[in-house]
Structure formats: C-alpha cells, structure tokens
Amino acid sequence: MRQFILKISLFILLYLGLRSLIGSFFPYYHANPWYGAKVVYLENLQADKPNTLFIGSSRIYRQIIPAVFDSLMTHDGRQCKSFNLGAPGVHSLESYYLLRHAIRTDLLERVGTVFMELGEWSVPADEQLHNERIGYWMDHQGFIMAMKFILSRAPKGRLKMIGDAYTYGVAYLERFFGLGYYSEQLKQADYFKVEYLGPGLDGYYSLENNMIHTEDPEVYEGLNRRFQKLRNNPQLIKRIKEQTVDIRKNIDKDKYNSQHLDVISDLIEQTSQIGIHLVFILPPRSVNNDLLALASKIPENHVIDLARPSEYKELYMYESYFDETHLNENGARFFTRFVEEAFVKLKMHE
C-alpha cells in the first residue's frame, strides 16, 4: 500500500511540474480572448502606445470610446492616447486579477492612468464556474478573495455557504491541476481575434456595430434578442432610473463590503507605486446600496460615480440604450464625455 501511495504521489508531483511548465507558455490572460487580443495588439504596436487604459466588463468595452475621450482631453489641453481593454463577461475579481498581473508586465510601461469599472464583489454562479473562461482568474490570491467574499456574504444559510465554498474549492483545484485548460487555444489558431478590437482598433466595439457585422448567426441572434427585448419594454430603463433614485435617497453609507474596499485600496496603492493613477468608474446601471456606499468610501480622486440619474440624464434615457444593460453608440458618446469631464475635474482638484 505504501509503495502504491508513494508512486501515485510521485506521479502527481511530476504531473504538476509538467502542468506548470505548460502553463508558463500561456499568458496570464489566456482564457479571455477579448482582453488577450487587445494586449497582443498593444504589445505589437511599434509607436503611439497608449498612456490611458480602460479595464472592465462590457460596460467598458461597449460604452467607452477612446477616440472621443482622446479628442475631448486634447480639447482640454491634455495629451492623451487611450485604449479600451474592456471585455464581455468580466466581473470584478477577474478585472482585479488582470490588473494585478498587468502591473508585472510591460503593458503599463507608458501608462499614466488606468480607469477600472467599479462593480459588485460578486462571484460567478456555480453552474458557470467550471470552465476555463470563467475560472482562470482564480489563482491563489483570487481564490482567497473569492473565499473571503463567500464567507463575508450576508447570511443566506450555512448550507449555502458550505456549498459555495466547496464549489469554489473545486474550481480552484480545476485551475491548479489545469483541468479543462489550454485546449481551446491549441485548437483555434485565431483564438485572439482581431475583430474584438473593434473597427477603430482602439478596443471599442459598439453592440449595434457588432450585431450588424458579425458572421456568427448565434451572436447575431443573441444580440438581436436583447435589442428587441428593450424595444418591446421601453419602460425597463425608466424602472432602473427610478430604482437608482430611490436607493440614492435612502443610502446607508456604512453598509458596504469592507473587504472589497481593502482590495480596491490595495490596488490603488500598488498602481500608485509605479506611477499610475487608478480611477474607478461606476457606470450607469442598476445599483444597490452596497455598491453606492462602496463608491462613497473610495478616495475622491480615485472614483467617478456616474450612476446619478439626476445629474446624468442622458445616461438614463431610453434612446441611449442598445439593450437593458448597455448603452448604444449614442449613449456611449455621452458616457465617455461624462467620464472625461469628471476626470478633468479630479485632476484639477489634485
């Protein structure tokens, strides 16, 4: 028995060695083809590298137009070359993972400002978790963050907490052992597709443009379904606006996840050490008390809160939306403009 267990253990060790050797050939963003395509593009740029980056989910990818941002900045007397690194389906913990790793690379060498979407500290649902795209960010640090979140979540029953902890433990093991990792990249020669960069190659790709130009019928159907849903229920945006106004009226500023704030503070600290100004953006969206309270706790020069229907009316108009959660190109122009204006104000206060 001892010999058997020893040999199995030796085999596992050899496997882990080989697994990490293979893993070292793949970049840290290997499972996010959108982000990956953009980083590869930036790495290959010979000149005119960006000094400003936007990181986040589709709320960044589909809503920030670097060309608009740059021209407004230039108009305000600040030289700027920005790039949208947003990617669909990216949640906060993944964004933080991407930034943590980007800090260690040359990607941020010329960058002075990083805008990052401020989102809830939510974790992906169990049924989505067990694939490379959703779970790859769960390195040791990411796993600890996820576990902290699960353990600190408002009590939903101990059984649920144990279930979540087990699921995340399994997902961590899957990543640790590389289960389900790297095969897609090997199968698809064009895994990091250039089309993800958008027509202006600045990383922005509007949803309506994507819907019109996609050759994938499934992508078209999915986008069109979302587009039509809003056309059939124009009241959806009004409802989000009203909810946000209500929550803002009764906000409890002490009710937020302090661990999330710790992570944000740590990122601000890490980026400032390499001379980068990290700014969190709270985009127009359906918000909750925790998220608004969290935004209010981030140091003022590191946060832009645009989830304010009374101040940013254009961001809560039906006409500005592609679907119920994303702005169309028109809305994106407003959003980009408001980000730029808020950023200039931040800079003037500094």
Next chain:
Amino acid sequence: MLFNSVDFALFLPIVFILYWVLLKKSVYGQNLLILTASYFFYGVWDWRFLILIAFSSLVDFFAGLLIASSENKGKKKVFLALSLTVNLGLLFTFKYFNFFIDSFSKAISFLGREVEIDRLDLILPVGISFYTFQTLSYSIDVYRSRIKPERNLLSFFTFVSFFPQLAAGPIERASNLLPQFSRRRHFSYLNGVSGMRQILSGLFKKVVIADSCAEYVNFIFENPSDHSGLNLILGAVLFGFQIYGDFSGYSDIAIGTARLFGFELMDNFAFPYFSRDIAEFWRRWHISLSTWFRDYVYIPLGGSQQGKSKTIRNIFIIFLVSGLWHGANWTFIVWGLINAFYFLPLMIRGKNRRYLDKISPGSHLPEWREFWSILTTFFLTSLAWVFFRADNLSGAVQYLKSMVLNLDQSPQSIVPNLVVGLLIIFIIAEWFQRNSKHLFDFNDFRPSTIFRWSIYLIATILIAMFFGKSNAFIYFQF
C-alpha cells in the same frame, strides 16, 4: 456523480483510504462502506431514486430466497414471475410507458381514430436498465439453480448498487460478482497499479476522444442538410469514435475502480472497431449486454438449434430487444434491426464464428484482406450509428439522404488538426494494443519505466486539457 469530475477525484481516494486503512480487517465494514459510498455516489444525482434501487434490491433478495426455498416448481415460477414483474414493471414505467403510449396513439390515428392517453411525467433514473438486468440475471440464475441465493442482505444490496458499475455497467452476473462480496479482500500493489492504468485508459477515451468528437458530431448532426456528403460521413465516423470512447471509457473506469477495491468485473469491450465482420463486432462490443441477451433470451428461445427459420426469428428478437434496451425510440429499434440484417447472412452461411482468433497476431500491420474486412465492418457500423445518434427516424433518413445527395459538394474544414491528430494517434495506439485488455495494459510487452511513465504523463496532460468539455456519459440515458 460523474467519473470525469473533480467530485469523483475527491470521492475515490477518501473511500479508498477508509476502505483499505480503516476497515481492511472487516469484510462487513468494507461492504457497509461500499454500500454507503454507492448510495452517496448515486444520490448526488437524485437521492429520490435511491428508493427505487433499494426497493428493487429488497424484492430480488427475498425473491431469491423464496425461489430457492420452494420445493414446488410452480411456486418457484411464481416468485420468479414476481421478481420479473417488479423489475421489468419499473423499467417499463420509467423508460417505455410514454414511448408505447405515443406509438399506440399514432397507430390509432393512422387508422383514422383519435385516442388520448395521458403521458407520465417521469425522469428516467440513471442506470435503471443496467441494475435491472443485473438483478434479473440473479433471480433467473437462482431459479435455474445455477447459483445459491444470497442470504446476507448487506452483500446483496452492495452487489446491486456497487458504485463503479451502477450507472452504466458492465452488467455483472451474480455468479461472478456476488461471491466477491463475501470474500476477504487484500490490497495488492499490482492490482492497484493495474486499476489505475485502466482508469487512465478510460478517462483518456472519454475525455480526450469522446468529448472532442462530441463537439463536432453535435454540430454536424444539428443541421445535416447544411453539410457536404463527406462531412456527413465524417460526422457518422466521429460519432462512432464518440460512442466507443464514451462507453468503453466508462467501462474501463468502472473495471479499474472496482479493481482498486479488490473486485474483478467482466470485460465489456475488446477493441471492437478492429472486428473483421459484424458477428465479431458483437462479440467485442458491450460484451456484458450481448452475453446477457445470449444467455437469457437467445438460448432459452432455442438459439440456433431449432432450424433456420427459428434461428432467424431469434436473431431478430435479440437485436430488436437490444435496440429497445438502448432507448424508447424507434431510432434504436431500427438500429437493432439494421444490425440484425448485417448479422443474418453470416449466420445463415454458418460464418458467424469465423473470427474467434486474435487480430493479426504477431504482426504490426494487418493483411490487405483483413484490413479490408475491418474497414468494411467499421463502415457498416458507422452507417447504423446514424440511427442511434439521430433524434428521430426522419432525421436519420434525412442525414443518410444528404450524405449521398451532397457528395459532390466540397467538404468544409470542421475538425481542428489537433483533434484529427489525436484521433490518428488513438487508432494507432489501439491497434498496437488490440490483443491486450485496454489501452495502457503493458503486460504483454514490458516497456521501460521511463517509456510507460511518459505515456501516462502525456495521457494525463491531455485528459486535463480536454477535461470538462462535455458532460455526462451517453450510456447513462440507457
């Protein structure tokens, strides 16, 4: 719980350690642990159906005792009938009721009348066809006095629910498996290693081969008319590999896992795609089911001993029930009938036992004649698989029609080179191992440790890479 899951990778070593370290001196303790683990293994999927397994076990346990203790043959028959009725009744209710209702309604409406019978809204319990056949064989064998009834309730319950083969076989005979639960088991290093190798072989077939093929098979079968004839042929061939990798992979993992606990299960696959005719294919494919039908249906019907017409009838019956066993759908029945038509000419000409020997013994390559026979058999089985895979009969016919009509279209590139390469390597490896027990059985030739460990490591890396691309085993639905 799936074999190809992290859950199972955590479950197995825990049970293994408890079994061999904590309970190594107690057969009772080990059986109790296996029973608990088996019910947990199954209950993770849906605990409600544990009641069904427990009920079926209880009925057959007492049926066995009553059959054996009855001196009157009539009484024996009554108790056997009770066991058959309960087991087949459960199987019929959960698996076939809706199928027969639908077919009956269609037949009636074809005659110009309408009839409305409510369908049952039931989930098909995983593995019901497997454990039902296993317990049936027990009752029949006790009735035939081939085995003595089991008097230990724990052993019997463990025999019915033994987790390695509970969900998808091999369908064990009581005469082979049941006595192993009464015997004292000792851990042997060689058995442990052999078990692990077979598990590795099974995982490789399931995760790397079957699941890789599944992606493209689904794509091609979804809209057959959109594909060229050559792509449709490729789809049928890939499905052949998918179902083989899936099912023989499951069997390998089951046999390997059982061996880790000191149990020997029967072989279920013997490199069937190197068969030189259909008769040989059926001796190498799903052996535990083929032999079950042979022993409990074909031979009791008279087998081939009662003239040609009865032999033909018997062959049709076993292929028909074999098709029906796989699923409550006409596609499976037609698949069974096609195989009966493939098999019949061999039977009539007395050539069905032509290939009982090893394939190309002592040679690296097959002879041309042998190669041609293998290729023809593979082509015929692939054609039949179209019915097995299609959702309905018209879908299968449409697929075959498009296969012919679209032959002039130029084929699209669907399968990545990586997958094609892996399939080719798999076929070559299978060919070299064709006369062994499984893909990683190196007992016949003793390669160096470095060679063996390199093969295991490469296989494990590939399993890890392709892990989780698809989900459950196809044969779970049967």
